[in-house]
Amino acid sequence: MSQFAINLLFVGGSFLLYIGIAIWAKAGTTSDFYVAGGGVHPVTNGMAIGADWMSAASFISMAGLIAAGGYANSTFLMGWTGGYVLLAMLLAPYLRKFGKFTVPEFIGDRFYSKQARLVAVVCLIVASVTYVIGQMAGAGVAFSRFLEVDATMGLIIAAVVVFIYAVLGGMKGITYTQVAQYCVLIIAYTIPAVFISLQLTGNPLPPLGLFSTHIESGVPLLERLDQIITELGFRDYTDDVDNKLNMVLFTLSLMIGTAGLPHVIIRFFTVPKVADARWSAGWALVFIALLYLTAPAVASMARLNLMTTIYPEGPAAQPIEYDNRPAWMATWEETGLITYEDKNSDGRIQLYNESEAFAPEAESRGWNGNELVVNNDILVLANPEIANLPGWVIGLIAAGGLAAALSTAAGLLLAISSAVSHDLIKGAINPKITEKGELKAARISMAVAIVVATYLGANPPGFAAQVVALAFGIAAASLFPALMMGIFSKRVNNKGAVAGMLAGLGSTLVYIFIFLGWFFIPGTNNLANTPDNWLLGISPLSFGAVGALINFAVAFAVSHATEEPPVEIQELVESVRYPRGAGSAHDH
Amino acid sequence: MSGHSYDAEKYWKANLRLIFGSLIVWALVSYGFAILLRPLLAGIEFGGTDLGFWFAQQGSILTFIALIFFYAWRMNRIDEQFGVHEE
Numbered sequence: 001m002s003q004f005a006i007n008l009l010f011v012g013g014s015f016l017l018y019i020g021i022a023i024w025a026k027a028g029t030t031s032d033f034y035v036a037g038g039g040v041h042p043v044t045n046g047m048a049i050g051a052d053w054m055s056a057a058s059f060i061s062m063a064g065l066i067a068a069g070g071y072a073n074s075t076f077l078m079g080w081t082g083g084y085v086l087l088a089m090l091l092a093p094y095l096r097k098f099g100k101f102t103v104p105e106f107i108g109d110r111f112y113s114k115q116a117r118l119v120a121v122v123c124l125i126v127a128s129v130t131y132v133i134g135q136m137a138g139a140g141v142a143f144s145r146f147l148e149v150d151a152t153m154g155l156i157i158a159a160v161v162v163f164i165y166a167v168l169g170g171m172k173g174i175t176y177t178q179v180a181q182y183c184v185l186i187i188a189y190t191i192p193a194v195f196i197s198l199q200l201t202g203n204p205l206p207p208l209g210l211f212s213t214h215i216e217s218g219v220p221l222l223e224r225l226d227q228i229i230t231e232l233g234f235r236d237y238t239d240d241v242d243n244k245l246n247m248v249l250f251t252l253s254l255m256i257g258t259a260g261l262p263h264v265i266i267r268f269f270t271v272p273k274v275a276d277a278r279w280s281a282g283w284a285l286v287f288i289a290l291l292y293l294t295a296p297a298v299a300s301m302a303r304l305n306l307m308t309t310i311y312p313e314g315p316a317a318q319p320i321e322y323d324n325r326p327a328w329m330a331t332w333e334e335t336g337l338i339t340y341e342d343k344n345s346d347g348r349i350q351l352y353n354e355s356e357a358f359a360p361e362a363e364s365r366g367w368n369g370n371e372l373v374v375n376n377d378i379l380v381l382a383n384p385e386i387a388n389l390p391g392w393v394i395g396l397i398a399a400g401g402l403a404a405a406l407s408t409a410a411g412l413l414l415a416i417s418s419a420v421s422h423d424l425i426k427g428a429i430n431p432k433i434t435e436k437g438e439l440k441a442a443r444i445s446m447a448v449a450i451v452v453a454t455y456l457g458a459n460p461p462g463f464a465a466q467v468v469a470l471a472f473g474i475a476a477a478s479l480f481p482a483l484m485m486g487i488f489s490k491r492v493n494n495k496g497a498v499a500g501m502l503a504g505l506g507s508t509l510v511y512i513f514i515f516l517g518w519f520f521i522p523g524t525n526n527l528a529n530t531p532d533n534w535l536l537g538i539s540p541l542s543f544g545a546v547g548a549l550i551n552f553a554v555a556f557a558v559s560h561a562t563e564e565p566p567v568e569i570q571e572l573v574e575s576v577r578y579p580r581g582a583g584s585a586h587d588h
Numbered sequence: 589m590s591g592h593s594y595d596a597e598k599y600w601k602a603n604l605r606l607i608f609g610s611l612i613v614w615a616l617v618s619y620g621f622a623i624l625l626r627p628l629l630a631g632i633e634f635g636g637t638d639l640g641f642w643f644a645q646q647g648s649i650l651t652f653i654a655l656i657f658f659y660a661w662r663m664n665r666i667d668e669q670f671g672v673h674e675e
Contacts, residue, residue, distance in 0.1 A: 085652050089656075211636065285652060293646055578672040
C-alpha cells in the first residue's frame, strides 16, 4: 500500500469516528448544546479539556519551535501548563458555582451591566478568532502534506469538516468526540517518540530519554546535540537567555491567557459539582502533561536526527549530496515547506547558521551561505519519516495532528457561537428569541467565524504556535483580569471593569498590530518585528502580560474613583465563593 | 450563609492563604528555578545540562500537577470543615 493510501486510511477512519460520535450525540436542547446537560465526570472532562486545549499549536508546531530555539522556547511548555494552576485556584470553582453558560454572562451579571457583557463578547471573539486562525494554519500544513493537495485546498477541507461536527454536535457531541480525539492525538504523538527515544538512547520513555546517554556517541543526548550545532555556528541548545524580562512576560502571558480563554473555562460548567471543577483542572493537566513532557524530547531528538541526516560523518566532515537526500526531504520540498538552494554549486546540502562569528569558518570550508530552510511547523509531522519509522506511524501522526487542530477549532467555534447567540442576540438584541432561533443563530455564527478564520489562515501572521500565542495575549489582557476581579474583589464596579477590559484589549491589540500588521493583514505593520524596535525588548507575543497589568490598574483606579457596587452584587460575589448550593448549570 | 458570616469570612481567608502559598511554589519553580534563578542552579549537573533546564522543560510541569491535586484535596477538606461543601 502506498503512503498516500495509508494516510488516507488513518485520516479518513478517524474522521468517520468523530462525525459518527457527533451524529450519535446530536444535541436536542439549548442546555445540551452548550454544556452537555451538566453531567460529565471529572476524568472524562479532563480528557476533553486536554483535546480542546492541545491544538495544532501544541501538537504540530510547539516541538518545532523548541527544536529551533532550545531552552529559550521552554516558555511554551511552562506557559501552556502553568495556567491550569491559576484556573484551578482562581477561576474554575467559582465560575462553576455561579452556574451560567458563558463567560460574558458572568461578567455581565457580576458587573451588572449590559455594556460589560458586550465588551466581554468582543474580547472573546477577538481572542477566539485569532486562535482559530492558528488552528487553520496548522491544519492546512498537515492536509497539504498528507493528502498531497496544496495548502489552500487543505484549509478548505479542514473548514468543512470542523463545520460539520461542531454544528451538528454542540457541546455534548464535542465532549465525546474530543475524548476520542484525545486518544488519537496522544497515541499519535507518543508512539513515534517512543521509537525515536529507543533508537537514540535505548530508553523507551521519551521524557527520560531526553536526559539519557546518546548510544552512538556515549555522551548525554543534550551534550551531543550542543556539540554538533555549536560546531555549525548555531546557538547552544541549552544556553541561558539574555532577555529574561521578555521570557518571564511571555510565560506569564501564556499562563494567564490559558486561564482567560473562554473555550476552556466553559468546560468547567459541565461538571456536576464545584469540587469536581477543581479535580477536572488537575486531570486536564495530567492528560496535557503526557504530551507536554514528551514534546521537549521530540524537539531535541528531531533536531539531532535532522543534523545527523545532513552530516552523517559528523559536522566536521562533508554534508550529504543533494541527489542522495532521503525521500522525506523530497516529498516535503513539494509542499514548499523545505527549500534547498545550492549556493556554492557543490551539489551538497550545507546547513549552518550564517552568523558573523561563524563566517570565517564557513568561508574556509567553501560555503556560500545556508542552503537548506526547514519550516518549523513540519518538524513533528516529518519526525517519523526522518527517523525511518514504518508507514503506519506516519499515517497515525497525520490523523493525530488533524485531531488536535480540529478539536480545538470546534471548541473555539462553540465558544464564539454561544457568545453571539446567547450573549449578543438573546442577552442584548432580542431577549424573546426562541430556543430554536437561538440554536440557529449559534450555527450561523459558527459558519461566519469559520469563513473569517479560513480566510486569514491562508496568510497567517506567524507559525501556528505563535499565532496561538497572540490569542493568549489577547485573552490574558482582556478577560482574565475581569474574571479574577469579579471573584476576588467586591469593590470593582461596572465602570472599572469596562474601562479595564477596553484598556487591556486596546493596548495589547495596538502593540500587536504595530508589529504584525493591522488586523493581521500582511504588509500593514508600522515597524519591523525585530527586537530592536520592541518596547524594552518586550515582543508582541509577550505583551499580553503587560496588557493584563494595565487592565488591573485601570479597573482599580476607575472603581475607586466611582461608587461602590450595589449590595446585591456584593452578595453575589459572596455567594460564588462558597461551594454549597451549586445546582447544575442553568439558564436565567 | 448570612447566619454564619464570621465562619464564612474565616473560610475565605483559609482559601486565600492556601492559594497564596500554592502560587509561591508555582512562581518559584517556573519564574524562579527555570528562568531568573537558573544561573544559581547552573552548577547542578543534570543529564547533560543543568537543573534549571530540567525545571524549564519538565520539573515545573510536574510541580504544577502536584499543586492542583494538593489544592483540590486540601480545599475539599476545608469545605467540609466549614460546612460549605455540597451535599
